[in-house]
Every structure is written in structure tokens, then in C-alpha cells.
Amino acid sequence: METEIFENLRLELRRGSLILAVLAQLRTEHYGYALRKALEGHGLAIDENTLYPLLRRLETQGLLVSHWREEDKRNKRFYRLSPQGEIVLYQLLNENEAMHKAIDRIMAPVPSPQTAPGANPETALQPEMLEPKEQLQ
Amino acid sequence: MTTYGTQPPSTDLIGRYLQAVGFWLPRKQKQDILAEISEDLRSQIEDRESELGRTMTESEVSDLLKQRGRPILVAGQFLPQRSLIGPALYPIYVFVLKIVALCYVIPWLLAWFGILLFHRTETAAHLSGEWHGLGTLWTIVFTQFGIITLVFAAIDRVSIKTPCLSDWDPRKLPKLKVETTTKRRANAVGGVIFGIFGLLWLLAIPNYPFLIVGPAAYFLKAAPVWHTVYWPIVALSIASIFEAVVTLIRPQLTWFPPTFHIATTLLSAWIVNALLHTQTYVLPANQDVVGLTRILNLCILICAGIWAVCLVVGLVIYIWRAVREIRRTMQPATPHLA
Numbered sequence: 001m002e003t004e005i006f007e008n009l010r011l012e013l014r015r016g017s018l019i020l021a022v023l024a025q026l027r028t029e030h031y032g033y034a035l036r037k038a039l040e041g042h043g044l045a046i047d048e049n050t051l052y053p054l055l056r057r058l059e060t061q062g063l064l065v066s067h068w069r070e071e072d073k074r075n076k077r078f079y080r081l082s083p084q085g086e087i088v089l090y091q092l093l094n095e096n097e098a099m100h101k102a103i104d105r106i107m108a109p110v111p112s113p114q115t116a117p118g119a120n121p122e123t124a125l126q127p128e129m130l131e132p133k134e135q136l137q
Numbered sequence: 138m139t140t141y142g143t144q145p146p147s148t149d150l151i152g153r154y155l156q157a158v159g160f161w162l163p164r165k166q167k168q169d170i171l172a173e174i175s176e177d178l179r180s181q182i183e184d185r186e187s188e189l190g191r192t193m194t195e196s197e198v199s200d201l202l203k204q205r206g207r208p209i210l211v212a213g214q215f216l217p218q219r220s221l222i223g224p225a226l227y228p229i230y231v232f233v234l235k236i237v238a239l240c241y242v243i244p245w246l247l248a249w250f251g252i253l254l255f256h257r258t259e260t261a262a263h264l265s266g267e268w269h270g271l272g273t274l275w276t277i278v279f280t281q282f283g284i285i286t287l288v289f290a291a292i293d294r295v296s297i298k299t300p301c302l303s304d305w306d307p308r309k310l311p312k313l314k315v316e317t318t319t320k321r322r323a324n325a326v327g328g329v330i331f332g333i334f335g336l337l338w339l340l341a342i343p344n345y346p347f348l349i350v351g352p353a354a355y356f357l358k359a360a361p362v363w364h365t366v367y368w369p370i371v372a373l374s375i376a377s378i379f380e381a382v383v384t385l386i387r388p389q390l391t392w393f394p395p396t397f398h399i400a401t402t403l404l405s406a407w408i409v410n411a412l413l414h415t416q417t418y419v420l421p422a423n424q425d426v427v428g429l430t431r432i433l434n435l436c437i438l439i440c441a442g443i444w445a446v447c448l449v450v451g452l453v454i455y456i457w458r459a460v461r462e463i464r465r466t467m468q469p470a471t472p473h474l475a
Contacts, residue, residue: 032173033180048177049206052170053214068172077173 018046020096022054023081023089026064031076055079063088150195151178154202161212170215178202221290230289234282239457242278244449249274318388325388328381336374343367356422357430362415366408373408376401392466395458402452409448412441 021044025035032052039046058064063085068077081089155171162170181201186193193201205211222230338348347354380397383390412418418437421430 031176033177036177048174049211049214052173052177056170056215074176074179075172076176 017096018044018050019054019058020089020092022046022051022058023063023085023092026079026081026085027089029078029080031071031078033076035079058085150198150202151175154178154205154208157208158212161209162215166215174211178205221286221293223293226289226293230285233285233289237281237285239453240450241281242274243453244446245274247449247452321388322385325381325385329378329385332374332378332381336371336378339371339374350419356426357433358420358422360415360417360420362411362418366411369404369408373401373404376404392459392462395455395462398455399452399459402448402455406445406448406452409441409445413438413445 021039021042022035025038025042030038032048032055035055036046036048036051055064055066059066059079063082064079065082066077066079068075070076155175158174159167159171178201182193182198185197185201342348346359350357376397380394380401383393383397387393416438417434419430419433421427
């Protein structure tokens with residue numbers, strides 16, 4: 001049950017970050033598979049069933065532009081950020097930074113289990129809980 | 138074991154996979170999406186083959202496709218998200234369905250059970266008739282639910298384009314409902330006073346029948362059924378006074394009134410059952426008023442029928458309130474909003 005809750009929240013948290021990562025990566029032109037490999041190379045693996053519909057949605061919203069082009073004797077669809085996409089990307093990056101800073105501020109005053117009066121050591125946040133355990137999927 | 142060698146893998150297994158995905162895609166985008174998925178698969182296979190240093194086997198390609206997911210799910214990701222009733226209207230939709238269930242389905246079900254019990258149907262033919270009645274009930278229920286769903290789906294389509302959901306005034310919200318023990322006590326005082334007057338009136342009726350039928354008491358006589366149901370009606374009146382007294386003394390016992398009403402409703406149901414089975418409530422004192430008594434008997438019969446339906450609805454409401462109040466009493470106290 002706890003795993004399921006975590007998994008749902010993780011997916012919710014990831015959804016926005018993936019859009020940001022895709023937009024950021026498409027500052028330079030990529031075709032689908034190359035984009036997937038590039039993101040994976042940066043530690044952000046993305047499922048093809050998530051990536052391609054997302055690319056189409058972002059294109060419909062005018063944030064990306066795409067065209068088919070032959071490369072290595074095969075037709076590939078290349079995507080890149082549109083001028084509107086660039087504006088939105090920087091707005092989102094600012095928002096993301098503000099959000100992280102706010103969370104850092106919220107997390108900062110958490111007292112250690114020894115110093116907090118009446119704190120439950122079992123439920124108190126431990127430093128190792130904040131470290132990433134595995135690569136994002 | 139089949140290998141793809143120089144032959145492109147998409148010609149067989151991948152081709153079949155893409156065909157299955159394409160079946161679920163919208164016609165306008167189909168070729169474009171399939172070309173992109175195909176290209177992604179080819180790139181992935183190429184990468185994998187260069188890692189392995191050989192061509193992929195059919196089984197390996199099959200695993201790769203399996204990992205991608207069922208064609209219908211893959212295609213579904215490319216379709217716009219659709220819901221029949223959106224989140225804005227969904228709570229109202231559920232509320233309406235609950236109302237229909239509470240005011241129609243449950244009373245009818247209870248009435249059906251009541252008919253089954255009171256008629257004591259023992260023969261197969263009777264039972265078959267009752268089951269047929271239940272089948273018709275479900276057909277009506279599903280039709281009602283279906284119509285409500287379609288109406289809400291239509292409203293949802295229209296309301297997306299209208300600003301009615303965003304344009305609202307918090308000042309027009311209903312006033313905060315705070316039921317205090319003082320208010321409950323005040324209601325209970327009224328209940329006791331009117332209950333005593335009602336009881337006195339009831340007790341006086343046998344000696345002074347004009348109190349209930351007015352001047353008609355000179356040419357109408359009460360039918361024997363009233364002798365059967367009179368004391369249960371008096372008991373109901375005493376019970377209502379008792380309930381008001383308990384509420385006056387212990388207004389915090391919020392579970393008591395609805396629980397007590399369940400018992401009084403059941404007693405009322407017994408009275409109504411007796412009345413519905415008799416169908417003669419007044420007798421003519423002379424031959425001149427035979428026609429009038431016939432009309433009166435029919436009117437009282439109709440009233441008893443309506444009372445029976447009201448009792449069923451009331452019983453459902455009291456059970457629901459009793460359960461709610463008992464659960465609330467068992468839960469730890471929560472602070473009031475205001």
C-alpha cells in the first residue's frame with residue numbers, strides 16, 4: 001500500500017520534471033530515439049510510450065516544432081524547441097528553481113531527533129532518506 | 138529459431154505489432170505515429186544488435202515488443218484524454234444518482250420485499266410474477282441511471298464552453314448550519330406541548346367523533362378496523378412525547394431520535410398494513426350517504442397508500458441518519474467550523 005502511494009506520488013512528481021527535461025534537451029534538435037538516449041545519458045530514463053505522446057502534445061501546444069528528414073538512409077522526425085517553447089522553458093526553469101528553494105527553506109529547520117522535544121525518532125526524517133536510492137525511471 | 142538477418146525486422150513481427158497499434162489510432166495521425174514508432178523500434182533494434190554483435194532473434198524482438206506494451210495501451214497514449222463527465226460535474230452527478238437511489242430504488246426494493254412478505258406468495262406462479270416485477274424495476278433503474286449519465290455528459294460538453302463554473306459569488310453560499318443543543322431543546326419543548334395536545338385529542342375521539350370528522354359524525358360510523366389500530370396510534374403519540382422528553386433531557390444524544398423513529402416507523406407500517414388490507418374505514422349511518430362513504434373509503438385508501446410510500450422513504454432516511462449519528466458518536470470529537 002505504501003509502495004503504491006509512493007509510486008503514484010513519484011509519477012505525479014516526475015510528470016512535470018519530464019516536460020522540463022524534454023524541453024531543455026530540445027534546445028538542440030533531436031529525433032525521438034536520440035532524445036530518449038540523451039535523456040537516459042543524463043540519468044533521466046523515459047519510456048517511449050510516455051515520450052512520443054508527450055512530444056506530440058508539446059508540439060500541438062506550439063512549444064516544439066518538428067519535421068521529417070532523411071538521416072542514415074532512414075526517415076526520422078526531428079524535434080526542436082520553438083521560440084514560444086524557449087520562453088516557456090525559461091519560465092518553467094524559474095518556477096522550478098523557486099519551488100526547490102521554497103522546499104529547501106521548509107526542510108531547513110527540521111530539528112534532529114535528539115534535540116526536538118517530544119519528537120518521535122521513528123518518524124523523524126533521517127538524512128539517508130533524502131539520498132536517491134536508485135536511478136529515476 | 139528465426140533470425141532477421143538482412144531482412145528488416147519490421148516486415149513480420151514489428152509489422153504485425155504496428156498494424157495492431159494502428160487499428161486504435163485516429164485515421165488522420167495514424168501513418169505519422171506509426172512511422173515514428175517504427176523508426177524508434179528500428180533504432181532500438183539496431184542499437185541492441187550492435188551490442189550483441191549479431192542480428193536479433195524472433196524471440197528477442199518479441200520480448201522487446203512485449204516490453205513496449207499491448208498495442209491498445211500504446212495507441213491509447215496518443216489519444217486525447219476523454220472522460221464522459223469531468224471533475225467539475227462529477228460530484229453533482231454522484232449526488233443525483235444517490236438521490237435517485239434513495240428516493241426510488243431503495244423504497245421500491247423495500248416495497249417489493251414488503252409485497253412479497255405480506256402476500257405470502259407460496260405458489261411458483263406468484264413467485265414468478267414477483268421476480269418479473271423485480272426485473273422490470275431493474276430495467277427502469279438502469280434506464281434512469283443511463284439517462285442521468287447522458288444528460289450530465291451533455292451538460293459537461295456545454296459547460297466547458299460557458300463561464301458558469303468560474304463565475305460565482307461566495308456571499309451567495311448558504312448560511313452555516315450549526316445545530317446547537319439549545320435549538321434541539323427548544324424543538325423538544327414544542328414536541329412535548331403539541332404531543333400532549335395531540336394525545337388528549339386522540340383520547341377524546343372515541344367519545345367525541347366530531348373531533349375528527351366534524352358534523353359528518355352524525356351520519357358516519359367508524360369501521361371495525363379503527364378499533365384494531367386505535368391503541369397502536371395512541372402508542373405512537375405517547376412514543377413521540379417520550380422521544381421529545383428524552384431529547385429535552387439529553388439533547389446531546391443525537392443518535393437517539395433517528396433510532397427511535399425507526400421503531401415508530403415500523404409500528405406505523407403495521408398500522409398502514411392493517412388499513413390497506415381492510416379498505417373499509419367508514420360505514421353509513423343511513424342509506425342516504427352510501428355513495429359518500431364509498432368516496433370517503435377510496436380517499437382514505439389512497440391516503441394510506443401514500444402514507445405507506447412515505448413510511449418507506451422515511452425508514453430509509455432514519456436508518457441512514459441513525460447510522461451516521463452512531464458512527465459520529467463513535468469517532469473522536471472534531472472541532473466545529475464556527
